[in-house]
Amino acid sequence: MQPNPPQPGFPQYGQPTPSGPPPWGHTARPKSRANTPAAVTAGILALLAAAMLVWFALYNVFVAVEANGGLSGITVQNIVSGTVASVVLVVAAGFTFARRIPGAWTLFGFCVFSVVAVFAGMPLVGGTPFGSQVKWLFSFDDSDSTAMALMIVFSVLAAVAAAIAASVKSYGKKS
Template sequence: MQPNPPQPNPPQPGFPQHGQPTASGPAPWGDPKPPKPRANAAAAMIAGVLALLAAAMLVWFALYNVIVATEADGRPSGITVQNMASGTISAVVLVIAAAFTFARRIPGVWTLFGLCVFYVVAVFVGTPLVWGTSFGAQVKWLFSFDDGDSTAMALTIILAVLTAIAAATAGSVKSYGGKN
């Protein structure tokens, strides 16, 4: 009878033996952390482009108020200054959120969604409450397309609604893949 050849030591509970991957953890040759979820690439790209278009409309709104909506003595009125500042600040914030959306960052996508919803609510609800105009008069001015500022704001609202839909889609449909 021949003796049995020596057998390797069976794996022991606790630490894995050198060169053997664990069953529960990542392989020693792989990435030590699982990839973070990212926003859907196509929807994020669409949302980012729509956000940039909406930002361009806000810049148009601000420039209209700088160039056209001044009083006879050449000084802007209070509402014109407010329109210039809010249009410019809103455009800058929208571009920043669009940049994070292009990078497919989940918080950036949801921030873009929130900003777009806020802009729509602010134009339809906030502005009439602050300035004391009726909702009907606000909607009539907004969608009359009779001058540059109402056209710019109407297009901003339309683009903001579309951007919010695309951003919600990008944030809801996540991908866990690599850096594509």
């Protein structure tokens, strides 16, 4: 008994998939990508937010060295969290620049998370009253509060642009 001969147009079990366009005259649907203008805008805003986080981390390094010559617990926390968050933002911005829809949603989620963490997470962990945290953030009296306030502004704008980039899909060739 011999196996059935392959049928034209449909791959058989165990047979390699034919390359090229489908034989029935239809072309394959192009892969959806994030909206180009919104993805570029979100990526640029995310890079600006990452720059503000680096500014915040560097400010803490300089204050620690100038003030007491050593690193306190909160200073180490600020340096590590600022550095890690900026790296994550840059990676998510890169995937958003590449117009990847999951990258744009990741950028959106991380921007929202970082804003909520600064407003609500840090006061809960550090025991700071919410009003004092908001006053510090938007007082613009020190360089670190200015960096965090600008990071919040850029993160909110990047989150909005990333959500638009991910939800308004483009089809066609990669540009």
